[in-house]
Amino acid sequence: MSEKIDIKSLSLGELRQNMETMGEKPFRAKQIYEWIHQKQAVSFAEMTNVSKTLREALEGRFCLTALEMLDVKISKIDGTRKYLFALADGNVIESVLMKYKHGNSVCISSQVGCRMGCRFCASTLDGLERNLKPSEMLDQIYRIQRDIGERVSHVVVMGSGEPLDNYENLLKFIRLVTDENGLMISQRNITVSTCGIVPRIYDLAAENLQITLALSLHAPCDEVRRTLMPIANAYPLKEVMHACDVYFEKTGRRMTFEYSLVRGVNDNEQEARALCQLIGHRNCHVNLIPVNPIKERDFVQSQRENIVNFKNLLEKNGINVTIRREMGRDIDGACGQLRKRYLDQKDRKGDEQLGGLQ
Numbered sequence: 001m002s003e004k005i006d007i008k009s010l011s012l013g014e015l016r017q018n019m020e021t022m023g024e025k026p027f028r029a030k031q032i033y034e035w036i037h038q039k040q041a042v043s044f045a046e047m048t049n050v051s052k053t054l055r056e057a058l059e060g061r062f063c064l065t066a067l068e069m070l071d072v073k074i075s076k077i078d079g080t081r082k083y084l085f086a087l088a089d090g091n092v093i094e095s096v097l098m099k100y101k102h103g104n105s106v107c108i109s110s111q112v113g114c115r116m117g118c119r120f121c122a123s124t125l126d127g128l129e130r131n132l133k134p135s136e137m138l139d140q141i142y143r144i145q146r147d148i149g150e151r152v153s154h155v156v157v158m159g160s161g162e163p164l165d166n167y168e169n170l171l172k173f174i175r176l177v178t179d180e181n182g183l184m185i186s187q188r189n190i191t192v193s194t195c196g197i198v199p200r201i202y203d204l205a206a207e208n209l210q211i212t213l214a215l216s217l218h219a220p221c222d223e224v225r226r227t228l229m230p231i232a233n234a235y236p237l238k239e240v241m242h243a244c245d246v247y248f249e250k251t252g253r254r255m256t257f258e259y260s261l262v263r264g265v266n267d268n269e270q271e272a273r274a275l276c277q278l279i280g281h282r283n284c285h286v287n288l289i290p291v292n293p294i295k296e297r298d299f300v301q302s303q304r305e306n307i308v309n310f311k312n313l314l315e316k317n318g319i320n321v322t323i324r325r326e327m328g329r330d331i332d333g334a335c336g337q338l339r340k341r342y343l344d345q346k347d348r349k350g351d352e353q354l355g356g357l358q
């Protein structure tokens, strides 16, 4: 038997085609689409204005992706929530809800694991397991919205994974999450963060979208950048920055540059000056992220004084800069840490069981 169709990843048009193939009236597509994307149904049985016969036919043809919430940790400091979700195949991903004055923002994962190998990042330690489907990206938001009973207004694709390494699914996801018959999140409220896969930045620039692109810069020169990010060996900064300029020219969207500050690696005055040189003439925003140490690596967070000096120097040079609020520090800080800890614990339990059997 062929695999069932992932109904939550289908556009309204594709769902209409499916209804036609099934001999159903086209208006059914919109009804079902609304159940999935507006009412965020987790089963076909919930779709009460759809006949039982059709619901059964839907069961036979489609699968309805619904993530299982394994765990949620709520920060006592700022209300940030970190979710651990299980996918249908048993893989585990994490997502984060951040509450801001301007609304609720969800940080989603785009892959299970990651193959980019950034040295300070927990998501990449075990490599890439697989890409997430559009439905699996969407459902992180749907499950969280249901959990908090409030609307999610902003999405950042900054969780585990490299979104531009899962390009087609990312685009489908963006189209679905912004669709007027779905959650209808404004494109301008969506940020996609990339380590800098140059050809895909050009592709994205040509898509005619109004989303914000964030580039993980982390160093003002190739030499230092290569020590932190293997991708820098494939694409030198000159090429990455040119791609960012084209993104800005085509979309009019101001670039965000992310810069994780690592003590003694990229946080001194010389680097701050070099960064000003590199981006000073651009209309952009810099997001400084005090590195969140992971136990597998010996990177250390910059001292507060260095962070502030770094910021001040950028500001003096007319660069728009913020230090990222370290949200949810009390509940497993950095990307991929919650998942990693869960998997490590599972491994340990597995070993114990094995020990017991021997």
Ligand code: SAH
Residues within 6 Å of the ligand: 116, 118, 120, 121, 122, 157, 158, 159, 160, 161, 162, 163, 193, 194, 195, 196, 214, 215, 216, 217, 258, 259, 260, 289, 290, 291, 292, 293, 294, 334, 335
């Ligand atoms: N693959 C995308 C999304 C990754 S996560 C990218 O590379 O942009 C979002 C940001 O957090 C990236 O800038 C990433 O480099 C950064 N990051 C990951 N782990 C971190 C850590 N332990 N401390 C500080 N920043 C980290």
